[in-house]
Amino acid sequence: MIDSLMVGLSDIKMACDQASLRCSGLGSCVGLVLYDLQKPIAGMAHIMLPDSEISRGKAYPPGKFANTAVPELLKQLLALGAIKENIRAKMAGGAEMFRTTTNWTANIGQRNVEAVKEQLDLLHLQLKGEDVGGNFGRTIRFINETKALHIHTVTKGDKTI
Numbered sequence: 001m002i003d004s005l006m007v008g009l010s011d012i013k014m015a016c017d018q019a020s021l022r023c024s025g026l027g028s029c030v031g032l033v034l035y036d037l038q039k040p041i042a043g044m045a046h047i048m049l050p051d052s053e054i055s056r057g058k059a060y061p062p063g064k065f066a067n068t069a070v071p072e073l074l075k076q077l078l079a080l081g082a083i084k085e086n087i088r089a090k091m092a093g094g095a096e097m098f099r100t101t102t103n104w105t106a107n108i109g110q111r112n113v114e115a116v117k118e119q120l121d122l123l124h125l126q127l128k129g130e131d132v133g134g135n136f137g138r139t140i141r142f143i144n145e146t147k148a149l150h151i152h153t154v155t156k157g158d159k160t161i
Helices: 066-079 108-122
Strands: 004-008 012-016 020-026 030-036 040-046 087-093 124-133 139-144 148-153 157-161
Touching: 004 012, 004 157, 012 066, 020 030, 020 040, 020 108, 030 066, 030 108, 040 066, 066 108, 087 108, 087 139, 087 148, 108 124, 124 148
Parallel strands: 004 020, 087 124
Antiparallel strands: 012 040, 020 139, 030 040, 030 087, 139 148, 148 157
């Protein structure tokens, strides 16, 4: 039986060998996977918000914000022996679950997606697949052995990227 590691809100987890990574309840949050093409090493972050500047100096887990989660995910993968040139990314989430009028929550799903992509560009990491946007939640599972990201939705069916 393959181990499945659950990645909670603002969390970052690593998987080696045949372990898989799972993230439930992605609405406006983004589930980001970085993985090594050649080695059975992958990491997942459950990113809640685009930028740590809104924390106003308060302590927070590094997986909470796109601008801290993506570099930390890369750092942890490299520490496990991944080779940067072999690292690729896949992501899902970034939905607009609720229509709001407050400035900091407006389009938060889209802003999360944009912030993750900005960080990937800054770190020169290639995005190989995405399933983002819409107004529905997702549950994702990354299979380390096959490098497949399975996306499950209640209303839109399942897909694999």
